[in-house]
Structures are given as C-alpha cells and as structure tokens.
Amino acid sequence: MSVDEFILATKDRPMRADVLHLSPPCQYFSPAHTHQSAHDDTNIFALYGCIDLVDKLRPRLFTLEQTFGITHERHRQYLRALIGDFTQHGYSVRWKVVRLCTWGLAQDRKRLIMIAAAPGEKLPPFPQPTHSENGAGGLKPYTTIRKAINSIRLGDNLHDLNNVKYFQPRRPPLNADGLAGTITTGGNEVYYPDGTRDFTVREYACIQGFPKYHRFLGTKTCIRRQIGNAFPSNTVQMLYKHLEEWLLKQDGIRRYQPMADGVMVVDDSDSDDSDDSFRWQTSSGTYSSPEMDEDIMEIDSPQSRPRYVHWRDNCIIDLT
Structure with missing residues (x-):
C-alpha cells in the first residue's frame, strides 16, 4: 500500500525496524527528465513521504536510493530539504554517488546512496568497492554483459527469442566484454551486443542484477518497468550484507555458523571495538575501513546538545 495508507492503517500499532530501505520515485530528478510531466508533483511529494515512514518505524538504520540527478544544482534544494x-x-x-559497477553490477549505472543511523547508533561507512576495471587493485574485474547473461538458455523463463524485437538494419555492435549502459523502463539504448535484436526480458533482468531464477508477475510491459525501476538486486545484497555485519558487530553478536564434523566454527577475530582499530569483513571477503572517502558527506547529530549546521561545498558541517 502507499506510505500514507500504511501509516494510517497502523497508527495504533507501535512498530520498530532494524533496517528500512527507501526508493522514492526518481523520474522528476533524473537527468533524462527534460519536459514537465503530469506526475511531477506526485513524485516530488513522495520524496518527503520518506520522513513520515522513518518517524513511524524509527529504524536503527535506513538506506535511500535515488537518481544521482538530485545532486545537480537545479535539484539541490530538494536534497538539502530531505537531509534536513x-x-x-x-x-x-x-x-555519496556510487558507480554500481564497483559493487558488481554489469552496467555503468550511477545512483545516489544514503545511509542513516538513529540517535545512539554509530553511522556505518559505505562498503568498499568489490570490482574494478580489469581487476585493478586486487578486486574482481567488472561484471560484463557476457558474464551477466551467459547462463541463460533457450526455454528459460522470460527468454523468448520469438517474441523479441529484431533490428533492420542492424544496430552498431556493443562490446559484450564491457559494461552495459543504464537499464531504464524503456531500455532504448541497451540491446544485444551483436546489434541484431533487443534483449529478452530475462536478459534485461540479469543485467539489472536479478538472479536467473527470479520470477516476475505481470505483463511484459509491467515486468520491464519493474526491472528498470529496481534497485539492482546483486548490489542490494552486497550493501545489506555489509550493514548486517555492522549491526552484528555493534551488538556484540557473532554470526551463527553451522556445525562442521561436530565442531562449532566461530569468528575469533580481534574483538577491539575502538574506532581506531575497528574493522569488519564484508560478504566479499574483503575488509572495509570506517574512514571516509573525500566524496562522502556526513553529519553526526547527538540529541544531547544544540546543533548548529552549516552547508559548504556540498557538505554538512557540524559547528557545535
């Protein structure tokens, strides 16, 4: 249901969440949005419905995903108001604006990702990149178009080559061993690398990070919209594994490990919780550091003292 309906329906029910995710409509703030639309006001108002949901659930952490276009100067006031x-x-x-290919997506797709922590909670850092071009820096190589769709076979669900658009004349070929362009609800600039046809719905889904076994409901047009609007599944998994590890560490809880030959396997890593020595392991097996990159901005707002905040150079500076 819509946010306002949910809040009204649960007004007498105290509810709490560990983690809340927000993906408000992004069409109005997209760099591709160049003409007024009948839905512009609705999409803008939906952005500010996020705070009502946060206030209702008071999650320990929440994340927000939005088009990077909201960071551009013409939309900057909306971003400032939201963070305020x-x-x-x-x-x-x-x-920060994240190139999702550095988190394993087979697209050169940029999104604004926000992480927030409730009063009394430490603010998690962003996950470190897991992928890089040609595997530079000891990371995995970018996930290519070929790798993303390589396991799809004739007869797979939503992979119907008899019900796909073929191009006459053939379009310019794309590099199958490179990244795809950004998948949208229309998908006009992304097509099969040899230039002969459009991608099937299943191929679109895999390039958007969905596992091949994922099942969609609805018409082909509806499913294409679901795929184009999605926060890509494989990057979501990487982000939330990272946040899960963070919360377990903050709570002093070790992840359960199944018995192996009658021996319980536990994590005996350094238990020092100080900010200087704290490190944790992400699902990729690499270590992250709490230190911020230069393009990350944060505000720490303890409620025990007055807050004086100043905007400068796209950052929030706490002047208290």
Whole structure:
C-alpha cells in the first residue's frame, strides 16, 4: 500500500525496524527528465513521504536510493530539504554517488546512496568497492554483459527469442566484454551486443542484477518497468550484507555458523571495538575501513546538545 495508507492503517500499532530501505520515485530528478510531466508533483511529494515512514518505524538504520540527478544544482534544494528532515529527527546521515559497477553490477549505472543511523547508533561507512576495471587493485574485474547473461538458455523463463524485437538494419555492435549502459523502463539504448535484436526480458533482468531464477508477475510491459525501476538486486545484497555485519558487530553478536564434523566454527577475530582499530569483513571477503572517502558527506547529530549546521561545498558541517 502507499506510505500514507500504511501509516494510517497502523497508527495504533507501535512498530520498530532494524533496517528500512527507501526508493522514492526518481523520474522528476533524473537527468533524462527534460519536459514537465503530469506526475511531477506526485513524485516530488513522495520524496518527503520518506520522513513520515522513518518517524513511524524509527529504524536503527535506513538506506535511500535515488537518481544521482538530485545532486545537480537545479535539484539541490530538494536534497538539502530531505537531509534536513532526517537530521531534525536525530538521524546521522552519510551519502555519496556510487558507480554500481564497483559493487558488481554489469552496467555503468550511477545512483545516489544514503545511509542513516538513529540517535545512539554509530553511522556505518559505505562498503568498499568489490570490482574494478580489469581487476585493478586486487578486486574482481567488472561484471560484463557476457558474464551477466551467459547462463541463460533457450526455454528459460522470460527468454523468448520469438517474441523479441529484431533490428533492420542492424544496430552498431556493443562490446559484450564491457559494461552495459543504464537499464531504464524503456531500455532504448541497451540491446544485444551483436546489434541484431533487443534483449529478452530475462536478459534485461540479469543485467539489472536479478538472479536467473527470479520470477516476475505481470505483463511484459509491467515486468520491464519493474526491472528498470529496481534497485539492482546483486548490489542490494552486497550493501545489506555489509550493514548486517555492522549491526552484528555493534551488538556484540557473532554470526551463527553451522556445525562442521561436530565442531562449532566461530569468528575469533580481534574483538577491539575502538574506532581506531575497528574493522569488519564484508560478504566479499574483503575488509572495509570506517574512514571516509573525500566524496562522502556526513553529519553526526547527538540529541544531547544544540546543533548548529552549516552547508559548504556540498557538505554538512557540524559547528557545535
């Protein structure tokens, strides 16, 4: 249901969440949005419905995903107002524009990702990149178009080559061993690398990070919209594994490990919780550091003292 309906329906029910994710409509803020639309006002208002949901659930952490276009100067006031709402409710906020190919997506897709922590919670850092071009820096190589769709076979669900658009004349070929362009609800600029046809719905889904076994409901047009609007599944998995590990560490809880030959396997890593020595392991097996990159901005807003905040150079600076 819509956010306002949910809040009204649960007004007498106290509810709490460990983690909340927000993906408000992004069409109005997209760089591709160049003409006014009948839905512009609705999409803008939906952005500010996020704070009502945060206030209702008071999650320990929440994440928000939005088009990077909201960071552009013509939309900057919306981003500032949104972050101002969150900090007024006591949340510390960190955000950056992430190239999702560095988190394993087979597209050169950029998204604004925000992480926020409730009062009393430490603010998690962003996960470190897991992929790089040609595997530079000891990371995995970027996930290519070929790798993303390589396991798809004739007869697979939503992979119907008899019900796909073929191009006459053939379009310019794309590099199958490179990244795809950004998948959208229309998908006009992304097509099969040899230039002969459009991608099938299953191929679109795999390039958008969905596992091959994922099942969609709806018409082909509806499913294409679901795929284009999605926060890519494989990057979501990487982000939330990282946040799960963070919360377990903050709570002093070790992840359960199954018995192996009658021996319980536990994590005996360094238990020092100090900020200087704290390190944790992500699902990729690499280590992350709490130190911020230069393009990350944050505000720490403890409620025990007055807050004086100043905007400068796209950052929030706590002047208290």
